[in-house]
Amino acid sequence: MKLVFLDAISLGNDIDLSIFNKFGEFKYYKTTSKEELFDRIKDVEVIITNKIYFGKEELKQAKKLKLIAITATGYNNVDLEEARKRNIKVCNVKGYSTNSVAQLTLTYILALATNICKYDKSVKEGEWSQSPIFTLLKYPMFDITDKTLGIIGYGEIGKKVEELAKNIGMKVLIAKRPGVNYEDDFRTEFKELIKNSDFITLHCPLSKDTKHLISYKEFDMMKSTSFLINIARGPVVDELALYKALKEKKIAGAAIDVMDSEPPKKENPLLKLDNILITPHIAWASIESRIKLINGVVKNIEDFINNKLINL
Helix, strand or coil: CEEEEHHHHHHHCCCCHHHHHHHCEEECCCCCHHHHHHHHCCCCCEEEEEECCCCHHHHHHCCCEEEEECCCCCCCCCCCCCCCCCCHHHHHHHHCCHHHHHHHHHHHHHHHHHHHHHHHHHHHHCCCCCCCCCCCCCCCCCCCCEEEEEEEECHHHHCCCCCCCHHHEEEEEEECCCCCCCCCCCCCCHHHHHHCCCEEEEECCCCCCCCCCCCCHHHHHCCCEEEECCCCCCHHHHHHHHHHHHHHHCEEEEEECCCCCCCCCCCHHHHHCCCEEEEEEEEEECCCHHHHHHHHHHCCCCCCHHCCCCCC
């Protein structure tokens, strides 16, 4: 069996891929351009990829393809309907990064509450050295105990974030999904959560229903002292509306790990603001999570070989 990993650099340089050799003839490439793609997939049976797009034309070129193993939870880079027509199995890996994503969410909350990044910058620029007193009280800080965290997206990650937040004394609201009736009644109406939360964190998948779930209308409802955290997908938040809300001080600040275009263009106006923290889509990427991810891909391939794979 021939296997190819098309964008291995997406998992970093510190992950051992030799485990895939046990399945047959395995090749990997750090990156694969559109021009290189067809030649690399023309005679393989298993494709491993994180973000390479596979639509009708790409799948047509992969004459022997039987399985696409995605090294991620999200699978919007594959045309599932076309894959089914061609009897190509597609699988993802769920739950591998729960701890890592929840950890960065909590890190964001603490960083926003303490202005730690701004203080670090000020110290290294010599401001503390010039202070007339023993400390430097340039930026506001506040306790997060008893502050309200609103969680939108209550899967494994949302539940882990809830656990961590409650452990440090935060109050937690869980958003109701519009149009869904729940047997339990602990969830909060979406608008009420938006209005009453000190921090709002997003952990929902991207779909036609969640695209621009947070728009200028939602920012207008939020407290002026509140913060938005997006560790879901970039387009869940209207990026232009986010910029406008931050510029106008509609909210106190934001922290995002995802953007509409990744990597972002250097002229993106969000990169010029000082009331937003931006990290380069790393929430999922602790070393432990990436090892779990590789092991999950290996299990998917084993299940495929043994006719046990659950197809997307």
